[in-house]
Amino acid sequence: MADRTIRVLLVDDHQVVRRGLRTFLEVQDDIEVVGEAADGAEGVARAEELRPDVVLMDVKMPGMDGIEALRKLRELANPAKVLVVTSFTEQRTVVPALRAGASGYVYKDVDPDALAGAIRSVHAGHVLLQPEVADALLSQEEGQSGTGRGSTLTEREREVLGLIADGRSNREIARALVLSEKTVKTHVSNILMKLDLADRTQAALWAVRHGLTQ
Numbered sequence: 491m492a493d494r495t496i497r498v499l500l501v502d503d504h505q506v507v508r509r510g511l512r513t514f515l516e517v518q519d520d521i522e523v524v525g526e527a528a529d530g531a532e533g534v535a536r537a538e539e540l541r542p543d544v545v546l547m548d549v550k551m552p553g554m555d556g557i558e559a560l561r562k563l564r565e566l567a568n569p570a571k572v573l574v575v576t577s578f579t580e581q582r583t584v585v586p587a588l589r590a591g592a593s594g595y596v597y598k599d600v601d602p603d604a605l606a607g608a609i610r611s612v613h614a615g616h617v618l619l620q621p622e623v624a625d626a627l628l629s630q631e632e633g634q635s636g637t638g639r640g641s642t643l644t645e646r647e648r649e650v651l652g653l654i655a656d657g658r659s660n661r662e663i664a665r666a667l668v669l670s671e672k673t674v675k676t677h678v679s680n681i682l683m684k685l686d687l688a689d690r691t692q693a694a695l696w697a698v699r700h701g702l703t704q
Contacts, residue, residue, distance in 0.1 A: 496613045499542040500526045501533035501559065502575070503551040507598065511546060511575075514602045521609060530554030534562045542570050544613050549576045549587055560590035564688065571612040575600075591689055594618025615659030617694045642684045648702060650677040654690055655697035 498521055500508045505528070512523045525540045527533035530547075531554040537545055545563075549556040560572055574587045574595035584595055593612040596605060608618055643651065646667075653663045660678065664671045678690070687693050 494520055496521045496544055496609060497524045497540070497542045498522065498609060499524060499533070499536055499540060499545045499570070501528075501530070501536075501545060501551075501556070502526075502548040503528050504548075507548075511605075515606070515609075518606050521606065530556055530559030530562075533559050534566070534568075537563060537568050537570050538566060541568075544609050545570045545572045546575045546609070547572050547587075547592070549574055549583055557586050557590050560587060560592055564591045573608055573612050573618070575605075588691055591691070593691065614661070615690070616657045617654075617691050643681065647677050647681050647684070650674060651681050651693060651697045652702040654678070654681075655694045655702060657694075 498515060500511050500523060502508050502511070508526050508528075512526070515521050515523050524542055525536050527536045529551045533545065533547065533556075534554070547556045547559060554562070556574065556576075563570065563572065571593045572591060574584065574592045575598055576583065576587075576595060577598045587595060594608065594617060596608050596618070600608070611618060649667060650663055653666060658666065660671050660674045663669070664674045667674070669677075678693075681693055682688070685693065685696055687696060
């Protein structure tokens with residue numbers, strides 16, 4: 491089971507929150523908390539040092555906040571998936587975090603089992619978007635360039651993109667289309683390049699906006 495353990499980094503300026511998250515996550519057989527950080531700058535440094543699979547990131551922190559930390563992790567091409575854990579429900583807080591590269595978000599009052607499920611989900615390559623936030627992101631994207639780029643996609647790439655929008659991981663897409671996971675990864679890279687998108691979250695939103703979902 492050791493090779494399946496999900497390594498998690500906790501980034502939150504409140505020690506009591508970090509302690510509560512650690513206490514719960516440490517009883518999960520497949521999740522290991524490998525470190526903590528009290529602000530965005532420390533979180534970026536620890537993520538580079540520890541190379542966790544998933545980072546649980548608060549948004550509002552002193553100094554470097556969670557959104558800037560997300561941007562910095564993207565600049566560094568850090569492979570960790572970032573799950574935003576926030577007490578702020580406003581779209582103006584959550585939407586920028588998703589646009590900066592977060593794979594999804596949950597609220598701090600989330601049910602513990604749902605939190606563990608969310609960690610497993612983003613680790614598997616899923617994008618966690620609640621409907622109201624997806625709608626906000628889509629409305630912000632309306633009128634932006636990119637629509638014409640869809641014509642450069644092959645039929646297979648459009649199939650892959652539609653499955654990304656349905657929340658499928660690369661492994662699940664490979665099974666659905668009877669392809670190797672390596673081939674799916676190549677298709678995903680080509681899709682992001684052709685559409686000039688940064689990550690799977692933006693690809694999923696593009697697909698929803700252009701009617702490629704099931």
